[in-house]
Amino acid sequence: MKFKHTQNLDNNKDIIIPCKKGKLDCLEEFTSIKNLDFEGELSTHQLIYGDAGNRIYLLGLGEEKDAVKIEEAFRKLAFNTKKNWSKSIQVDAQSLSEDAVKQAVIGLELSNYEIGQFKSEKKKQSKLEINFISKKDITIQLKEGKYTGETTNQIKALVDAPANYKTPEFLGDWATKSAKTYNYKCTVLHQNELKKQGFDAVIAVGQGSVNPPVVIVTEYITKPNAKIDIGLVGKGITFDTGGLSIKPSTNLHYMKSDMGGAAVVLGVVELVAKLKLDVNMVGIVASAENAVDKNSYRPGDVINSYSGKTIEIIDTDAEGRLVLADGLSYLIKEFRPEKIIDIATLTGSVVRTLAFSAAGMFTNNTEMAKTMSDIGYKTNERVWQLPLFEDFEADLHSDIADLRNFSGKPIAGAINAAKFLEAFTESHKNWMHLDIAGVSFGDSPYSKMKSASGFGVQLITNYVKSLN
Numbered sequence: 001m002k003f004k005h006t007q008n009l010d011n012n013k014d015i016i017i018p019c020k021k022g023k024l025d026c027l028e029e030f031t032s033i034k035n036l037d038f039e040g041e042l043s044t045h046q047l048i049y050g051d052a053g054n055r056i057y058l059l060g061l062g063e064e065k066d067a068v069k070i071e072e073a074f075r076k077l078a079f080n081t082k083k084n085w086s087k088s089i090q091v092d093a094q095s096l097s098e099d100a101v102k103q104a105v106i107g108l109e110l111s112n113y114e115i116g117q118f119k120s121e122k123k124k125q126s127k128l129e130i131n132f133i134s135k136k137d138i139t140i141q142l143k144e145g146k147y148t149g150e151t152t153n154q155i156k157a158l159v160d161a162p163a164n165y166k167t168p169e170f171l172g173d174w175a176t177k178s179a180k181t182y183n184y185k186c187t188v189l190h191q192n193e194l195k196k197q198g199f200d201a202v203i204a205v206g207q208g209s210v211n212p213p214v215v216i217v218t219e220y221i222t223k224p225n226a227k228i229d230i231g232l233v234g235k236g237i238t239f240d241t242g243g244l245s246i247k248p249s250t251n252l253h254y255m256k257s258d259m260g261g262a263a264v265v266l267g268v269v270e271l272v273a274k275l276k277l278d279v280n281m282v283g284i285v286a287s288a289e290n291a292v293d294k295n296s297y298r299p300g301d302v303i304n305s306y307s308g309k310t311i312e313i314i315d316t317d318a319e320g321r322l323v324l325a326d327g328l329s330y331l332i333k334e335f336r337p338e339k340i341i342d343i344a345t346l347t348g349s350v351v352r353t354l355a356f357s358a359a360g361m362f363t364n365n366t367e368m369a370k371t372m373s374d375i376g377y378k379t380n381e382r383v384w385q386l387p388l389f390e391d392f393e394a395d396l397h398s399d400i401a402d403l404r405n406f407s408g409k410p411i412a413g414a415i416n417a418a419k420f421l422e423a424f425t426e427s428h429k430n431w432m433h434l435d436i437a438g439v440s441f442g443d444s445p446y447s448k449m450k451s452a453s454g455f456g457v458q459l460i461t462n463y464v465k466s467l468n
C-alpha cells in the first residue's frame with residue numbers, strides 16, 4: 001500500500017469518511033440523504049454512491065472511549081470492502097487526531113496481511129494508493145503507521161509459519177536479513193558457540209531436535225559510547241511438543257506459535273531501526289525446538305545454565321523459562337542494560353487468568369508498570385500486573401539443584417514462571433516480564449483458524465519511544 005497526503009479532496013473519487021457516533025453533520029457535504037441507516041457505531045460502515053458514481057464509505061468510529069479501537073475499524077472496513085475499491089481511495093482525515101491518522105494507516109496496512117503464504121495459488125496483491133486528505137501536516141503519522149503495519153505483518157507471518165519451515169536457524173536468517181536491510185547489527189550464535197559460551201539451558205531444551213538451537217543477538221546503537229537503554233529477550237520455541245512431558249495432541253499444531261515473544265523482539269528491533277529512534281537497544285532471541293527424541297532432556301535431569309545456577313527439570317514442558325534464563329543472564333553480563341523486558345508465550349496459567357484480554361505483566365518497578373499499563377491501554381495491547389510476592393520463592397526450591405523449573409503444583413503457574421525468571425535477573429531494578437501466551441495467537445475475525453495477532457510490537461515500540 002502506498003500512503004499519500006493531499007490538502008484537497010476530489011469529489012469524484014472513492015472516499016472513506018470516518019464519523020464519530022451521533023456526529024453526522026459533516027456528511028451534509030457528501031449526501032443530501034437525511035435518514036441514513038448509519039449512526040457512527042464503532043466499526044460499522046455504510047456505502048453510499050456520489051454523483052459521479054464514486055463510492056463513499058461512512059465509517060463509524062464510535063464514542064470517545066472507542067478512540068483506541070480506530071485501527072480495528074479501518075482494518076475491518078478495508079478487509080471487507082477493499083476488493084471493490086478503485087486503485088486509489090481517499091480518507092477524509094480532516095477531523096482525525098494525529099494519533100487517529102496513525103491508527104488508520106496501521107489498520108489499513110494490517111488489512112493487507114496475507115495468511116495463505118503456503119497456498120500453491122498466490123493471491124494477487126493489488127497496489128492500492130491511499131490518499132489522506134488533511135490541512136494538517138500528517139507526514140510523520142503516515143510514515144510511522146506504514147512502518148508499524150508493515151513490520152507487524154512480517155511478524156505475524158513468522159508466527160503463523162509452520163515449524164518445519166520456521167526452524168531456529170530460519171529465525172536467525174530472518175534477523176540477519178532484517179539487520180542488513182535496516183542497518184543494525186546481528187550476530188547469530190550457533191550450537192558450537194552456544195556450547196563454548198555455556199548456554200547450557202538453551203542446549204538442553206534443543207537437544208531433542210534435528211534443528212539445532214540458536215541465540216540471536218541484535219544491537220541497534222545510535223550513541224556508541226553510551227549505556228544500553230533497553231535490552232529485550234524473547235522466547236523463541238519454534239515448536240513446543242512439551243518434550244518428554246508431552247502435551248496432549250488436541251491443538252498441538254498451534255504450538256508453532258511458541259516463538260511469539262521472539263517475533264515481538266525481532267519486530268520491535270526492526271521497527272525501532274526503521275523509525276531511527278534515538279536509543280541504544282539490544283534484542284536477544286533464545287530459540288530452540290522442544291522435541292521428543294532419544295536425545296531429549298528428561299524430567300529429573302539436572303542441567304547447568306549460562307548463569308552457573310543448576311536447575312532440576314521437573315517438567316520438560318516448562319522449557320520457555322529455561323531458554324529465557326540463559327537469554328537474561330547473557331544480556332545482563334554482556335550489555336548491562338538500564339532496562340530489561342522479556343516477552344514470552346510462557347504459561348497456560350496466564351491464559352486461564354487473563355484469557356485473551358491482556359498480557360500478564362510482572363515487575364518490581366512501579367514506574368515501569370505504570371508506563372507500560374498506560375501504553376498498553378493506548379495501543380489496545382493491554383497488560384495487567386500480577387504479583388512477584390516473596391511467598392512464591394519456596395516453590396523454586398530443589399533438594400538436589402539450585403532451583404527447579406516447576407513447582408509441581410497446579411496453581412499460580414504464571415507467577416511461578418515469573419519467579420523462576422526473576423532468579424536470573426541478578427535483582428535488576430528495572431526488569432519486566434510479559435507473559436503473552438493468551439494474546440499473541442488466537443481466534444480472529446480475519447481467519448477461520450487461530451492466527452497471530454501481532455500483539456506486542458506497538459506496545460514495546462512505544463515503550464522504547466517513551467525512553468527518549
Ligand code: BES
Binds near residue numbers: 315
Ligand atoms: N508454550 C507453553 C505455554 C502456552 C500455553 C503458550 C498455551 C500458549 C498457549 C509453555 O511452554 C508450557 O507448556 N507451559 C506449561 C508449564 C507447566 C508444565 C509448568 C503450562 O503453562 O502449562
Ligand code: ZN
Binds near residue numbers: 242317318319
Ligand atoms: Zn512448554
Ligand code: ZN
Binds near residue numbers: 258317319320346
Ligand atoms: Zn512453550
